[in-house]
Amino acid sequence: MKGKLRHASVLALGIATALVTAVAPAQAKAASPWANCPDGAVCLYPEGQNPAQNPSQTFWSYGAHNLNGQYNYHWILNNQYGGAHAKLCSGYNGTGTCHHDMAPQHGWWTNFTPVNSVVLYVP
Template sequence: MVPVRASLEVDRPAEQGPQTNGDFFMLRRITTALAAGALLAGIGLASSGTASAAPAGGPWVGCPYGAVCIYGQDVNPWGSPHPTDVYYSYGAHNLSGKYGHHYIVNNQYNGASVSLCSGYNGVGCHPQLPAQNAQTYDLTPVNSITLNRDPILG
C-alpha cells in the first residue's frame, strides 16, 4: 500500500484569500482576536457610566448594603472608601459638625431614599436621594437626614 498525503492547499490567485491551511488559521486567529478586543472595549465603555449604579446586594465604596453613608469633607469615596457616618434605621438622624461638601451614598434597597433636612429631627426636609445613588452635598445648612421607606413597598 502506498501512503497518500492529504493537503488542503488550493492553488488560487492571491486576491481570493489565503494560500495555505496555515494562512487560513492565522487569519482566523487574527479575526477572533479583533472581535474579542471589540467586545471587551464595548464592555469597558458600557461599565464606565455614572456613579449611580451600586452593586446589588453588596457594599459600595465602603458603604454596607442597606445603609446610608456620609464621607468626610471633600473626600471622594471612590478614592477613599471609608465613610465617617453609617446609618441603617429609618427615621431622622441629627448631624453634628458637618460643614462643606460631603458625599452621601444611599446603598439602601427596595426604593428607600434619604432626605436632607434644614432642621433637627427631620424638620424641613428637601429633595430625596433615591436608593442605589450617590451625590455630593453642601452639608453646612443641613442639620439632619431622614432615611425613608418606599411609600409603595413599605
C-alpha cells in the same frame, strides 16, 4: 389520546410557570458594598473625601438622624434596597426644608453646611 392530552397539559403548565417566573418582579437589592457603604445603609463621608472611600457615619434605621459639625462638601450614598429613600433636611429631627431625595443606589456630593439631619424612609 389520553397520554397526548396529558403531555400537552404538562407542557402548557411548564410554559405558564416559565412565563410567570420570567415576569415576576426582581427583588431590588444592592449587589455589594458601595464605596465601603454596607448593603442596606446610608453613608456619609468625611468633608472633601472625593471620591467617597470610607464613611464617617453609617445610618441603618428609618427616621431622622441628627448631624453635628458637618460643613462644606461631603458625599452621601444611599445603599439601601427595597425602595427605601433618604433625604437631607435643614432642621434637626427631619424638620425644616428637606431636599436631595435619594432613591436606592443614588448619592449626592453636596454642601452639608445647611444640613442638620438625614432622614431614611420608604415613600
